[in-house]
Amino acid sequence: xxxxxxxxxxxxxxxxxxxxxxxxxxxxxxxxxxxxxxxxxxxxxxxxxxxxxxxxxxxxxxxxxxxxxxxxxxxxxxxxxxxxxxxxxxxxxxxxxxxxxxxxxxxxxxxxxxxxxxxxxxxxxxxxxxxxxxxxxxxxxxxxxxxxxxxxxxxxxxxxxxxxxxxxxxxxxxxxxxxxxxxxxxxxxxxxxxxxxxxxxxxxxxxxxxxxxxxxxxxxxxxxxxxxxxxxxxxxxxxxxxxxxxxxxxxxxxxxxxx
Amino acid sequence: xxxxxxxxxxxxxxxxxxxxxxxxxxxxxxxxxxxxxxxxxxxxxxxxxxxxxxxxxxxxxxxxxxxxxxxxxxxxxxxxxxxxxxxxxxxxxxxxxxxxxxxxxxxxxxxxxxxxxxxxxxxxxxxxxxxxxxxxxxxxxxxxxxxxxxxxxxxxxxxxxxxxxxxxxxxxxxxxxxxxxxxxxxxxxxxxxxxxxxxxxxxxxxxxxxxxxxxxxxxxxxxxxxxxxxxxxxxxxxxxxxxxxxxxxxxxxxxxxxxxxxxxxxxxxxxxxxxxxxxxxxxxxxxxxxxxxxxxxxxxxxxxxxxxxxxxxxxxxxxxxxxxxxxxxxxxxxxxxxxxxxxxxxxxxxxxxxxxxxxxxxxxxxxxxxxxxxxx
Ligand code: HEM
Numbered sequence: 058x059x060x061x062x063x064x065x066x067x068x069x070x071x072x073x074x075x076x077x078x079x080x081x082x083x084x085x086x087x088x089x090x091x092x093x094x095x096x097x098x099x100x101x102x103x104x105x106x107x108x109x110x111x112x113x114x115x116x117x118x119x120x121x122x123x124x125x126x127x128x129x130x131x132x133x134x135x136x137x138x139x140x141x142x143x144x145x146x147x148x149x150x151x152x153x154x155x156x157x158x159x160x161x162x163x164x165x166x167x168x169x170x171x172x173x174x175x176x177x178x179x180x181x182x183x184x185x186x187x188x189x190x191x192x193x194x195x196x197x198x199x200x201x202x203x204x205x206x207x208x209x210x211x212x213x214x215x216x217x218x219x220x221x222x223x224x225x226x227x228x229x230x231x232x233x234x235x236x237x238x239x240x241x242x243x244x245x246x247x248x249x250x251x252x253x254x255x256x257x258x259x260x261x262x263x264x265x266x267x268x269x270x271x272x273x274x275x276x277x278x279x280x281x282x283x284x285x286x287x288x289x290x291x292x293x294x295x296x297x298x299x300x301x302x303x304x305x306x307x308x309x310x311x312x313x314x315x316x
Numbered sequence: 317x318x319x320x321x322x323x324x325x326x327x328x329x330x331x332x333x334x335x336x337x338x339x340x341x342x343x344x345x346x347x348x349x350x351x352x353x354x355x356x357x358x359x360x361x362x363x364x365x366x367x368x369x370x371x372x373x374x375x376x377x378x379x380x381x382x383x384x385x386x387x388x389x390x391x392x393x394x395x396x397x398x399x400x401x402x403x404x405x406x407x408x409x410x411x412x413x414x415x416x417x418x419x420x421x422x423x424x425x426x427x428x429x430x431x432x433x434x435x436x437x438x439x440x441x442x443x444x445x446x447x448x449x450x451x452x453x454x455x456x457x458x459x460x461x462x463x464x465x466x467x468x469x470x471x472x473x474x475x476x477x478x479x480x481x482x483x484x485x486x487x488x489x490x491x492x493x494x495x496x497x498x499x500x501x502x503x504x505x506x507x508x509x510x511x512x513x514x515x516x517x518x519x520x521x522x523x524x525x526x527x528x529x530x531x532x533x534x535x536x537x538x539x540x541x542x543x544x545x546x547x548x549x550x551x552x553x554x555x556x557x558x559x560x561x562x563x564x565x566x567x568x569x570x571x572x573x574x575x576x577x578x579x580x581x582x583x584x585x586x587x588x589x590x591x592x593x594x595x596x597x598x599x600x601x602x603x604x605x606x607x608x609x610x611x612x613x614x615x616x617x618x619x620x621x622x623x624x625x626x627x628x629x630x631x632x633x634x635x636x637x638x639x640x641x642x643x644x645x646x647x648x649x650x651x652x653x654x655x656x657x658x659x660x661x662x663x664x665x666x667x668x669x670x671x672x673x674x675x676x677x678x679x680x681x682x683x684x685x686x687x688x689x690x691x692x
Binding site for chain 1 (some may be wrong): 328366403405406409410413418420421422424426438439440441442445446448449450451452453454456457460461464465466469471472473475477479480481482483484485488489492493494495497500501502503505509510511513514516526528529532534535536537538539540541542546553557603621637644673685688689690691692
């Protein structure tokens with residue numbers, strides 16, 4: 058009953074216009090399945106057996122990527138309900154729980170973010186323990202480090218958006234450190250040295266923390282700044298670098314293995 | 317249901333375990349637990365990796381850890397409150413994840429190292445080398461994705477995301493904490509000023525990580541698990557990650573209460589606890605205790621010992637290392653690689669150094685120049 062139906066579907070023009078190969082059951086069609094699909098095409102057609110063993114990669118890079126996608130999707134859905142303005146932000150978050158059907162969006166987004174941090178650390182640990190940063194993969198390790206920083210910044214900027222006590226004070230603790238930047242923060246060492254004719258260049262309204270917060274303390278402008286960073290700038294940067302990361306994995310000869 | 321079981325067990329257990337809690341509380345202060353527990357544990361992890369990674373042994377360790385970690389929730393409400401705090405739940409996951417992955421990696425390293433010694437092929441070396449991505453890889457990825465999605469959804473159903481009272485710029489909670497993954501840095505604030513803990517040290521973590529592949533010129537251990545062939549690199553890196561990052565996160569989240577005072581895991585977070593601040597600067601120790609003279613008026617003269625010490629530590633020590641104990645490494649790496657490595661190494665070592673001096677001599681700053689906001 059089912060299989061004639063499937064066979065019929067596979068013989069239609071619509072199906073064949075999407076999938077230009079038969080069922081991936083033999084070598085040729087399996088190669089085609091990977092080659093003719095833009096997403097699967099991230100992969101080479103064949104890979105070394107040791108590289109794809111779960112015990113080798115722990116699937117942690119893949120998991121990080123999966124969580125990134127989960128964050129992107131749940132994040133877009135959250136953007137439908139959330140307004141990054143001090144008057145509404147907190148109430149919008151509260152409303153998510155009570156009014157939105159299957160109100161799990163925020164949970165998925167928040168715990169997914171924590172999970173992504175854990176996964177990326179473990180991914181880095183596995184790359185380190187297998188010595189996979191060694192030539193020819195030095196550069197891709199560097200790309201990874203920047204991805205690590207972006208991932209932590211994504212979590213950090215997102216932490217502010219619920220606009221509750223937890224949020225603003227956690228961000229205050231973090232951004233206070235910006236005030237202490239050497240030379241560039243008002244409270245930082247040697248910042249007095251940057252002055253022209255006795256007029257200080259680095260003040261509370263022009264220092265590194267001000268750049269981050271758009272204010273001298275966490276306030277209205279900070280919320281907008283973090284929102285834009287969190288929803289636009291950082292995800293775009295991450296997506297771009299992930300593309301570079303994946304491209305380089307292939308160009309560097311696929312997942313590492315004994316030489 | 318779960319919580320009522322815990323409360324029941326709590327009632328049964330609490331009465332006669334006071335001595336145990338007291339012991340753990342006393343033992344967990346950083347000056348005891350870091351040198352006498354975490355450091356030896358770290359050394360054992362590396363020295364005895366062929367022993368503890370045996371499945372039976374590792375399984376026993378896991379059970380012991382769980383009994384201690386989760387069992388303690390039944391006997392103490394302070395500890396339970398900390399571990400069950402929604403934003404702390406990921407820390408438990410992180411600890412289990414790091415522990416499990418350490419085992420997984422070191423288990424394979426142990427096997428590989430035995431094989432290398434015996435001249436056999438590595439685990440990663442396969443005779444019939446290549447397999448097709450479809451189905452072998454694609455299916456693995458699919459299964460991982462389904463499992464991950466399930467875990468994430470179950471986690472989200474069980475644990476609501478926290479939302480505290482609306483932001484109040486006038487009323488900071490005590491303690492105010494950064495998100496847990498940054499707490500290693502916040503914990504460093506105990507020992508360093510923000511410009512170090514918040515800017516210089518994280519900056520050097522990033523530059524150090526990026527520089528690492530160019531510094532580590534050891535051609536062995538590329539693409540397979542091993543410890544024997546990369547002892548130095550693995551020891552330094554894991555010391556940084558496990559001790560100076562993960563353990564400090566645990567201290568910062570679980571054991572720091574109001575006013576950033578230290579509290580044992582089974583201790584009530586008393587906001588009124590007064591801890592006298594008795595830390596002194598190196599200049600005070602030098603001019604006052606050693607020479608018995610008043611502090612000089614000129615700040616740079618006053619701080620001269622500290623300035624000289626920091627100069628020696630950061631500029632001269634790498635040079636001295638290149639000339640003595642690390643001479644061979646210096647010759648192998650060449651000067652640029654060696655000094656990039658050595659400067660990162662001595663700056664990283666400043667953290668444990670400062671910890672030890674704080675615990676033994678109550679040292680506050682090597683250099684204390686409030687005149688230019690420079691305290692180190
Ligand atoms: C958004 C973050 C990241 C994503 C999505 C990601 C994804 C991946 C994936 C899917 C792989 C294939 C093998 C595997 O799964 O282990 C990989 C490999 C690799 N990753 Fe990442 N990664 C990320 C961050 C990092 C970080 C933080 C580092 C290091 C600091 C890093 C360094 C590397 C290197 C060197 C490889 C090649 C390993 C090999 O060939 O064995 N990546 N990454």
